[in-house]
Amino acid sequence: MTPDDFALFARSLPEPLCLLNGQGEILAANPAAGRLFGLDVPALRGVQLSELVADSREKCENSLRTWAGSNEATPGALRVRSADGELLPCHGYGNLVRARSGDSPALIMLRLARREKFTRSFSALNDKVTLLRQEITERRRVELALRESQRMLQLVLDAIPVRVFWKDREGVYLGCNRNLARDAGLENTEQIIGKNDYDLGWREQAELYRSDDRLVIESGKPKLNYEEPQTTPDGAQRWLRTSKIPLRDVGGGIFGVLGIYEDITDRKMTEEALRRSQKMEAIGRLSGGIAHDFNNQLGVVIGYLDFMRNHVAHEEKPRMWVDTATKAVLRCMDLTRQLLVFSRRQPRERAVVDLNILLREMKTMIARSMTPQVEVQYFLADALWSTEIDPGEFQDAILNLVINARDAMPKGGKLLIETSNKFLDGGYTALNPGMKPGDYVQLMLSDTGTGIAAENMERIFEPFFTTKPEGVGTGLGLAMVYGFIKRYGGNIKVYSEPGVGTTIRMYLPRATGEAVTGSMDHARQATLPGGDERILIVDDETDLLQLAEQYLKDLGYRTRTAENAAQALRILADDRDFDLLFSDVVMPGGMNGYELAQQAT
Structure with a gap:
């Protein structure tokens, strides 16, 4: 029995009753005892019995020991002084009530005028206490069963691979499962009780969530399977698919909202990567078709310009006009060539190469492409794996990236070129359609330039898209790089922050053959053969x-x-x-x- 149990049991009894521990400290008392001593009931708690008796402390301690070891009503030799100064005998019974935790037995003290009345009162009291014990035992059994049921429910909720929560009408959390507590940055589910969305890691979306809660509560209808963002405690962004339903009491009244959501961030990323891949493929086919037809017409123009040059070889002005027209057509043909490179799905000449060797051969070319204010640093991995690509296309891709980096650093800066071996697992390739798990050679170029605005990141690989001033660049550089990487089964990732710089990582599949050595310069002159076939x-x-x-x-x-x-x-x-x-x-x-x-x- 607890002091609260005792107070509930004894408050209506006319006899003055107190609950004591084995040391004589009053743990609880009924109103009759308070009136006896002229004190409020709360004032009696914590008072030592020795402070209330008229006998010596030694005699008080002896009586306490007697009562604690007795199983029957025991007339006390102690006397207590009432508020009006009357000395009254104090009687005790030790084993009527035992403390729940197994401490020293609690003692009942009451005032009675005669022993006979004391004994009869204790007999009736004993019956009441027996009934009370039965009631308390049943209540404890029910409490234990309820706690076990709640524990099993929490275990079930924690095992569900989604997030579950419930709130009151004011948006205050009443509970959640372990997955949601983890999302909120909490150590356990109890920590969320009493908090609202403004107190948690996703305070940026708090008003959005509260608006949905109010809609469900006020309409009395569920809101199912809708997507919404969520900011994590570390500032990252995830996407959720959420459902909310109103919580009703036994009378049908709505007292809160029950919500469930799953993290669909990986699925959204996969869908977005697939959408971008399909968009780039469609753009490639369109631009390739246009470039092919346009290139045919330019071929006719450049061919007849060659004939005209032969006919006006000795006339200065007409020859100058032909040369100027030829230069313009060649520039147009270069644009169409870049478009065709971007759109081409099949590689040209393959060779197993070591990217470190190719980069060392290009150092002079890269240095000449840079301004003196830009410092180029190389970090080339030892024992770099080989990859199988067209070396000429690789050279074009690197020069495009280097020129972009140069233009992003008009006041100077640093360009880092780094190679390394990487293993890409299924988690990475699942988010990047067209790739397979395995070994890849990574090439990274990182500059300290102006960076790329977030709203432009979606379009950087599109042909003709550029943020450079008009007349500077064609917008085909990154499109060519993208086409090159995809043709050889690789992937390209761009990370950029305005004012900080841009990092481009390219992944090319590892080759099994031996890398070729020596220069990759394929330039050669050819004389057109004649004949009569x-x-x-x-x-x-x-x-x-x-x-x-x-x-x-x-x-x-x-x-x-x-x-x-x-x-x-x-x-x-x-x-x-x-x-x-x-x-x-x-x-x-x-x-x-x-x-x-x-x-x-």
Whole structure:
């Protein structure tokens, strides 16, 4: 029995009763005892019995020991002085009540005029205490069962792989499961009780969450499966899929809201990466198709400019006009070449290379591309793995990145170029479609330039997108780099902070063969051969067809032309006396150049 239990039991009894511990300290008393001593009941708590009796401390301690060891009502030899000065006998019974924790037995003290009345009163009191014990035992059993049920419910909630919480009408948390407590940066679920969303790590979204709570409570209807952001205690951003329903009491009244959400950040990142990949693929196909057609027309222009140059070779002004026009067309052809590089899905020439060797060969070129105010530092890993790429494309990609870094540091700065070996696991590749877990060679370029604004990060790989001033750059540099990396099964990541700088990490798959050594310079001069062989020329672009025929005739060859694959096959059916088939690859009509060559042979 606790002091509270005793006070509840004894408060309506007419006899003055006190609950004492084995040392004689009053733990509880009823109003009759308070009136006896002329004190409020709270004032009696903590008072020593020796302070109330008229006998010696030794006699008081002896009586306490007697009462504590007795199982029957024991008349006391002690006398207490009432508020009006009367000396009254004090009687005790030790084993009626035992402390819950197993401490010294509690003692009942009461005032009675005669022993007979004391004994009868204690007999009735004993019956009441017995009933009280039974009631307390049952109540404890129910309390233990309730606590066990609550413990099992909390274990179930903690095992659920989502976040669960419940709040009152004012948005104050009444409880949660372990996953939500962890999200909130709390050590256990009890710490959330009494807090609201403004007290937790996601205070930036607190008003948004409260608005949803009020909507559910006021409408009495659930709000299900909607997405919302959440800021973590360390400042990161995650995405949630949330559902909330109103909590009702037995009378049907709404007293709060129950919520559940799951973290869908990884799924959102995967979807976003896939969307970006599909967008870049669509842009590549579109730009590649346009560049191919445009390049054909430019080929006609540049071809006839070459003819005109031969006809005006001895006339200064017309020759100057032809040269100027040729330079303009070549610039246009360079743009279309870059677009075609971006859109091309198949690599050109592959070679197993060591990126460290390629970078060392490019040091002079990189240094000349920089301003004197920019310091270039190299951190090239020992025993770097090989990768299989086109060295020429790699050189173009590096120069584009270096020039971008230079332009981002007009007042100078540092450019760091670093290589390393990396293993990318399934978690990384799941968030980057098109990649497979495994070994990769990492190339990192990091500058201390102006950085890239967050709103532009989404578009940096799009062809023709640029933040540079008009006339500076084409917006194709990063698009070419993106196309290069993707063609060889790699990935590229850009991290940037305005005013701090930009870091670009590229990952290329590890190759199993031995890296080639030596220079990668493929430049060579070639002399066009002449002859008198017969050549069948096939192209759906009439202007290009005529241009090719003119070039080959000037070299002495005998030619015949066809505007599509079907026409070429009809010619070959009647005349097989050709030494060479010279065909465009991409042609309408259901048959391309490769298929034509297979049927022709």
